[in-house]
Amino acid sequence: MDEWTIPKASDAIRISLVPPAAFPSASKPQTFHPPLTYQLFENETIYGYKNLAVDLKFRQDDMSPSLAVAYDARLPTDGPSNDSKGDAKVDDVEPLLREYLPADTPSDLDLSESTFTPPGLCVNTYTRKGSKFQIYHSNVDDPIALDIVRRSQILVLFFIEAGSVIDLDEDWVKNRWDVFFLYETLPDNKSALVGFCTVHKYWYFSPAEKTTEGEPAGAEGTDEDRSSSFLGTITEGARFPREHRARISQFLVLPPYQKQGHAKELYNTIVEQYLAGSEVKEITVEDPSERFEELRDVADYTRLKKASLVSTAVAQNLLESRTAAKPWIETQRQLAKMPRRQFMRMVELLLLEHIFMTKSPEIDEQLEKYAMYVKERLYRHNKDILMQLEREERGEKLHETYVNVFEGYLTLLKKLQPDALVGLATSSAVDKRIISGKRPQGNISSIAETGEEDEDEEELEPPSKKKRLGPKA
Incomplete structure (x- = not known):
């Protein structure tokens, strides 16, 4: 690679969780690099810069972000390429990242004191190594919850395999999204975000219902198609059905808090909340990673x-x-x-x-x-x-x-x-x-010859594929 290529994009990107004013004096910024950059930068490389430094910072309470991009030199975006093949395109790093941040994201983080309190209802409290943690159940119809989710969307691309951001521009879809926030409770009623989970509420087909094509309803393998069809026909302001499925979509525990049992607490709390009510009829997971599958298996077992x-x-x-x-x-x-x-x-x-x-x-x-x-x-x-x-x-x-x-x-x-x-x-x-x-x-x-209907389970590869067969992830 030439001198203008950063071979590992994550090395140039620093993400920091910064305690605002009035946080306990022992609170220090926590900085780490993102493990995933392929959804933002092709081949997980960045081209066109020398000594690029990207600083993405978040307040630890309400996740207000800031973005600062610095470098020693940069190739012109529309100028000639120095690449040996002559076809490399300069990555416009700052505008690209800002696409996934609120429009008013500054370059310097505002750390002034605030009266922030986590949105929603506290549904679980537990301790780890002397520290207190609380889980709040909210909905993005709440403006504070909506702001936190929007500010955190770029982290989904950096930390969740094949993660995708949520489109919340239409007001009528907002109450379709529940969100669970996990916070560490600090002295003087301060709270630091540990992780969050967004949950999509969508149509539930009872076993007695049939689809328009006459297909038996309720088969797990067609949930996505049915959800898309339903959302495509619903009109603005239409009443959401009382009985529905809850699909875990984005599930993230921030790096400083990982491998401490917080993911298990968050998942179990989500399931317990939906088991306790009558509206949610089924709890599903959208495209779970191997790590999440293991977490889910252990918790469900x-x-x-x-x-x-x-x-x-x-x-x-x-x-x-x-x-x-x-x-x-x-x-x-x-x-x-x-x-x-x-x-x-x-x-x-x-x-x-x-x-x-x-x-x-x-x-x-x-x-x-x-x-x-x-x-x-x-x-x-x-x-x-x-x-x-x-x-x-x-x-x-x-x-x-x-x-x-x-x-x-x-x-x-x-x-x-x-x-x-x-x-x-x-x-x-x-x-x-x-x-x-x-x-x-x-x-x-x-x-x-059992004559029973199909079930959506582990899937064999087609005969033309020669790799070792195994269960579907």
Whole structure:
């Protein structure tokens, strides 16, 4: 790279959380670099500057921002390129960043004392290492909440994989967005933002409803299309339906507070709030990252485990007949307000834990039934792809996906319930075959003939793709 290219854009960008006046004297600015810049700068590089320094600062209470851009030299935006290929375009850094900041963002941060208090209703209070934290439930219809969300949108691009900003220009969509703020409570009634989560409220289709095309309503895989269709036809000022889904959209704990258990507290509080009310019928997540999936799995497992979801009688019924267990599954799923895929994954995880914990003399038979139980779900969702394969390859591909799912459950159990895996290494030959990936005997046609509807679950790659198959993220 030439002298005008900054090979790593994040190195040139400094983000600071700055305590305003009247904050405790021990409060100090906290500065860090963004891990993600690809949504703003192609190839995560910046071209056209020497010694570029971008300072993006936020007040720790209301997140009022400032932006200052400095450099020793810069190529003219419309002048000749010094790039060896002659086709590099100078990045207009400051205007680009200001697109994602309020129009009145200054170059110097105003740190004067204010009477700021977090917006919304305090719904949870907890402590970490002697510090007090509070979570507030609000809506962007509140002007203060709206300001904080707007000021924080650029952080979504910097810290959330594939994150996108929220369009809040139309007044009629504002009450469609809930927001949860997590604040550290400081002396003298001061508050420092720790993180936030935006939640989109959108149309809920009850199981009895049908779409305009006659498709059964409520399938998890078409939520986005249905939401877009609904929002596209609604008129300004139209009344939002009382019953709706809540989709977690942006979920961010700021870097100085990460890996301290705050994300778990925030997620659990959000779920508990929506479980307690009657308006929200289902809690979903928009394009979760792997890290968020793990957080969600741990939290959902812990909650359902505490509720004793899978008892001995339930485990027996699940293993004996998936069809007979469907009414129980749907009833419990609705009570948990979970989308089908996530609920079934947690049921399978708890069922596997139950098998290992009880250590029944029939464990070999139970594990064989468990494998078929999970494979039935995987097969129904992927049958269009599987039916393109030869019979033998069909079974191998299905089992390969099952093994990936099984190993993922084992990884979670090692973290959450290690006692369940005691003695696993000396388990029977059937158990070893399942873990090692060797396909145990099983009649694929018996799965195909169940006649149940498709479910949106782990997805196989098309046959033309040669990479290792695995569950959908």
